Amino acid sequence: MADRAAKLFARCFGHPPRWIVAAPGRVNLIGEHTDYNDGYVLPMAIERYTVIAADRNAKREVTLHSVTTGETATFSVRTALKPGEPAWSNYVRGVIAGFYEGGQKITGFDAVIDSTVPYGGGAASSAALEVAAATLLEAMSQRALPPLDKALLCQRAEHEFAGVPCGIMDQFTSILGQKDCALLLDCRSRTTTPVPMTDPTVTVLIINTNVRHKLAEGEYAKRRSQCETAARALKVPALRDATAQMLEAGRTGMDPVVFRRARHVITENERTLQAAQAIQASDWPTVSRLMYASHASLRDDYEVSCPELDAVVEIAQSIGEKGGMIGCRMTGGGFGGCAVSLVKTEALTRITREIDGSYERRAGKHATIFSSRPADGARILKG
Ligand code: GLA
Numbered sequence: 001m002a003d004r005a006a007k008l009f010a011r012c013f014g015h016p017p018r019w020i021v022a023a024p025g026r027v028n029l030i031g032e033h034t035d036y037n038d039g040y041v042l043p044m045a046i047e048r049y050t051v052i053a054a055d056r057n058a059k060r061e062v063t064l065h066s067v068t069t070g071e072t073a074t075f076s077v078r079t080a081l082k083p084g085e086p087a088w089s090n091y092v093r094g095v096i097a098g099f100y101e102g103g104q105k106i107t108g109f110d111a112v113i114d115s116t117v118p119y120g121g122g123a124a125s126s127a128a129l130e131v132a133a134a135t136l137l138e139a140m141s142q143r144a145l146p147p148l149d150k151a152l153l154c155q156r157a158e159h160e161f162a163g164v165p166c167g168i169m170d171q172f173t174s175i176l177g178q179k180d181c182a183l184l185l186d187c188r189s190r191t192t193t194p195v196p197m198t199d200p201t202v203t204v205l206i207i208n209t210n211v212r213h214k215l216a217e218g219e220y221a222k223r224r225s226q227c228e229t230a231a232r233a234l235k236v237p238a239l240r241d242a243t244a245q246m247l248e249a250g251r252t253g254m255d256p257v258v259f260r261r262a263r264h265v266i267t268e269n270e271r272t273l274q275a276a277q278a279i280q281a282s283d284w285p286t287v288s289r290l291m292y293a294s295h296a297s298l299r300d301d302y303e304v305s306c307p308e309l310d311a312v313v314e315i316a317q318s319i320g321e322k323g324g325m326i327g328c329r330m331t332g333g334g335f336g337g338c339a340v341s342l343v344k345t346e347a348l349t350r351i352t353r354e355i356d357g358s359y360e361r362r363a364g365k366h367a368t369i370f371s372s373r374p375a376d377g378a379r380i381l382k383g
Contacts, residue, residue: 001114002381005053005067009112012065017053017112019139019383023131024049024375025117026124026173027206027340028331029182029279030294031272033302035167037227037265038188038238040272042279043169044197044374045177046206048118050128051381052136054111062096064089067114077106083161091126094157095133102153104141111136118208118368122330122337126162127170130154135378147175148190165221166333177377184276188240195276197374202284202326203345207355208368209308212336220333223261223302230254230262239265264301268294284326287342291327292317304334308363312339315358324351 002020009017024045031041057063064073066088073089075081081097083090092113100106113132117125134154138144145153154171158164168187176183181194197204227239234242234250239262247262254262271290278286295313299305309330316328316339324347331340343351352369359367 001049001051001116002053005051005112005114006382008065008067008114009053009055009110012112013055013110015055017382018055019136020051020053020381021132021135021139021378022049022051022381023128023135023174023378024177025128026170026177027204027338027372028169029204029340029342030275030290030329031268032294032298032329032331032334033223033227033304034240034265034268034272035169035185035187036165036224037231037269038240039265039269041169041185041187042182042195042272042276043173043185044182044204045173045377046117046123046372047375048116048123048370048372050113050115050117050125050132052111052113052132054109054136054140056140057108057110059108061108062092063110064092065112067112068119077108087162088129090161091129091157092133094161095130095137095154097161098153098157099134099137099141104137104143106137107140109140118338120212120337121208121210122332122334123206123208124170124174124332126158126164127154127174130157131171131174131378135380139380139383151175164217165224173377175377177375179374179376181374182276182279184272188238193276195279197279199282201345202282203343203348203371204373205341205343205348205351205369205371206331207312207328207339207341207359209306209312209336209339209359209363210365210368211306211308211363213306219304219335223304226258226261227265230258230265233258234262240269242266260301264297267297284342285321288321288327291329291342295329298330298334302334305330306335308336309334309339311362312355312359312367315355315362316341319351319354323347323354
């Protein structure tokens with residue numbers, strides 16, 4: 001990818017790039033919609049990357065060429081940055097604005113952006129772009145930010161420039177991902193515990209439904225505010241602090257939808273902690289139960305699944321343990337995008353073929369299926 005980006009850069013701008021950086025996407029094994037409730041998540045960075053090749057220019061202007069969309073965005077860095085068009089450029093604009101606010105002098109630069117992270121597909125393509133942009137600005141200024149500050153800066157870019165009030169999971173994982181490990185992240189203390197994923201008999205398989213439902217972003221903000229309503233009703237700082245008993249005791253007088261949203265978060269936090277232990281112990285039947293329970297809770301209580309994601313999970317359930325399927329669930333924000341599954345490595349080819357055929361019959365479209373090992377976080381590749 002670095003070679004390809006360098007060649008494209010040379011073709012666009014007439015000389016080789018001075019810097020090349022890469023930031024991975026992520027898949028979340030379990031712990032969905034818990035990060036903005038101060039809870040637990042269990043993601044891993046994947047071997048899919050957003051790569052930026054860049055060099056300074058003599059103008060106080062940034063030119064970004066996206067290989068994915070074929071578009072070029074140009075904007076000035078003379079004055080304070082504001083959101084603009086095309087939409088994807090906001091992830092970079094927001095990160096530049098964050099560096100500027102942090103007291104960094106921003107010079108103009110030219111860049112080519114290439115990515116193998118499925119675009120808008122629930123694998124954190126926006127976080128990968130933000131983190132790649134932040135890594136580039138670190139390289140250009142020869143000053144590395146502390147990882148947590150970098151993650152928060154990227155998250156702020158998403159809040160303020162893309163209008164999505166996301167949690168910290170995606171940016172954190174793209175920065176701190178570790179080869180061969182999932183990360184159990186405590187989103188309150190922002191500390192991670194690596195969970196080794198080195199069992200060669202088990203493979204992480206990601207199934208992109210290739211659908212994305214428009215309502216996604218407004219619904220995300222709505223879920224977040226319903227969780228805040230529930231926390232206020234239960235008189236806790238965040239749903240992380242609530243238990244199933246507290247929720248049951250507070251049920252009377254609570255809006256039934258808010259009740260179900262809270263039930264998802266409270267049970268998902270428990271499942272995430274249990275799954276981290278079960279993975280460590282190679283207790284695959286427990287992992288299986290937790291993944292399917294997570295999906296059912298996201299579908300029924302949190303209502304962020306969609307027919308295509310449900311179809312993938314049902315196909316996985318029909319393949320079952322005997323067919324080498326350990327477990328499957330939607331991953332990421334929902335309303336389309338990817339499902340994540342753990343499968344027996346020996347059954348990988350057969351399972352891929354089976355999901356491919358069955359999904360096409362049920363959904364009337366093609367799924368994109370790929371496996372990934374847990375990858376390292378963002379890197380400067382050149383410069
Ligand atoms: C998106 C957000 C994350 C997280 C997930 C749901 O990916 O960016 O912060 O909330 O949705 O778990």
